[in-house]
Amino acid sequence: xxxxxxxIFAGAFLARAVEMVEALTIVLGVGxxxxxxxxxxxxxxxxxxxxxxxxxxxxxxxxxxxDTLRFVVGALLLAFGLQWLRKxxxxxSGYKALHDEDEAYREERERAAAAGQVQRGHMDWYSFTVAFxxxxxxxxxxxxxVIAFGxxxxxLGLAAAGAGAALxxxxxxxxxxxxxxSRVPENTIKFAVGLLLTSFGCFWSVExxxxxxxxxxxxxxxxxxxxxxxxxxxVQVLRRRRSRLVPVGAKA
Amino acid sequence: xxxxxxxxxxxxxxxxxxxxRVAAGIAVALGLTVLLVDHDVxxxxxxxxxxxVVLAGSLDRSTRA
Numbered sequence: 001x002x003x004x005x006x007x008i009f010a011g012a013f014l015a016r017a018v019e020m021v022e023a024l025t026i027v028l029g030v031g032x033x034x035x036x037x038x039x040x041x042x043x044x045x046x047x048x049x050x051x052x053x054x055x056x057x058x059x060x061x062x063x064x065x066x067d068t069l070r071f072v073v074g075a076l077l078l079a080f081g082l083q084w085l086r087k088x089x090x091x092x093s094g095y096k097a098l099h100d101e102d103e104a105y106r107e108e109r110e111r112a113a114a115a116g117q118v119q120r121g122h123m124d125w126y127s128f129t130v131a132f133x134x135x136x137x138x139x140x141x142x143x144x145x146v147i148a149f150g151x152x153x154x155x156l157g158l159a160a161a162g163a164g165a166a167l168x169x170x171x172x173x174x175x176x177x178x179x180x181x182s183r184v185p186e187n188t189i190k191f192a193v194g195l196l197l198t199s200f201g202c203f204w205s206v207e208x209x210x211x212x213x214x215x216x217x218x219x220x221x222x223x224x225x226x227x228x229x230x231x232x233x234x235v236q237v238l239r240r241r242r243s244r245l246v247p248v249g250a251k252a
Numbered sequence: 253x254x255x256x257x258x259x260x261x262x263x264x265x266x267x268x269x270x271x272x273r274v275a276a277g278i279a280v281a282l283g284l285t286v287l288l289v290d291h292d293v294x295x296x297x298x299x300x301x302x303x304x305v306v307l308a309g310s311l312d313r314s315t316r317a
Contacts, residue, residue: 071282076267078278082303083269086310095315140266202299205282210289211296223300230304234311241315 004220005158008149011196012162015145018189019138020170021181025101026134028174029108030127034115038124042131047167050139054146054160061151071208073152074201080144081197088191089231093238094246099186145197152204195231199224271314277306 001009031039061069090096108130115126146163150156173181203220206213213219268275281302288295 075278075282078299078303079267079269079275082274082278082307082310086269086271086274086307086314089307089311090314093315144266198303202303206285206296206299209282209285209295211285211294213296219296226300227303230307234308238311238315 002217004153004217005155007196007200007220007224008153008155008159009162011193011200012142012146012149012159013166014189014196015193016142016163016166017170018184018186018193019142020167021101021184021186022099022104023135023138024170024174024181025104026108026138027131029105030112030130030134033109033112034124034127037122038127039131041123042128043135045128046132046135046139049136050143053143054150054156058147058150058156058160061147062154062156064151066152066154067208067210069208070152070204073148074203074205074208076144077148077152077197077201078205079201080141081194081199081201084190084194085198085227085231086194088187088194089234089238091187092191092235094242095238101181101184101186145193149200152200191231195224195228199227202227271310273313274306274310277302277309281306 027039027043064072087096091098112126112130117124142163146156146159150159170181199220202223203213215222278299281299285295285298288298
């Protein structure tokens with residue numbers, strides 16, 4: 001396995017893991033309060049739809065010439081990855097609140113308990129809809145990442161395997177803990193995913209534009225190091241700026 | 253029409269997100285890279301530099317607001 005392939009697997013794995021942690025919170029909140037049958041049918045339907053999207057768009061996009069594909073996919077990954085990185089930097093520097101899984105779980109349970117009966121036949125449509133929407137919306141970003149990583153490098157199977165492995169790990173962790181995975185360092189994972197998305201976006205868009213990286217494929221590691229160093233410096237600058245604004249002793 | 257607008261809004265939020273200037277900056281940098289490569293300049297350095305500028309600029313704007 002080459003360095004690029006390891007990073008593609010890691011990127012898909014981490015993106016899927018962090019999105020699944022959020023989806024798991026929603027599914028648990030609904031399932032615990034309203035029952036599991038309709039909730040799990042919703043989860044299964046969303047998972048099937050996500051897999052169908054990868055199966056339909058992945059091979060179709062691989063028919064496009066590789067330089068055009070890398071340019072377009074690289075540009076999209078750059079725009080998309082910079083969003084992840086920007087939010088992770090804002091969270092790390094205290095300008096944006098960290099995602100609180102325990103709080104999200106409590107709110108989801110309250111909403112599920114307050115919702116009236118939406119029973120038709122054997123199905124509770126509230127549970128189905130919330131679980132379906134939660135898994136689908138959290139999973140769409142992962143589908144985009146898997147397709148982008150997979151097609152631009154010709155490793156669709158590897159990227160899908162990374163995402164699939166993360167799905168199993170998070171599901172297993174959820175079953176074992178029987179609660180939201182609030183101790184998962186979500187922002188650190190989002191930081192890593194943002195870093196990988198932006199770096200691959202940089203690397204492929206430059207290649208797709210027809211320029212040559214000094215050092216060939218090894219330059220990818222240089223790009224990752226550069227963007228990591230840049231992000232670290234930006235976090236430090238913003239923390240210092242924030243410490244001048246927030247009174248001593250105030251919570252981040 | 254409502255559904256078309258919602259569909260476009262979804263993709264705008266998905267790709268562009270909170271700060272359109274980041275996506276616009278990257279688009280300009282990509283255009284310049286293609287232009288420089290067409291003039292035989294190996295402009296591999298332009299996109300990483302643009303990433304630094306647009307990211308720092310976007311963070312500066314959102315933390316000053």
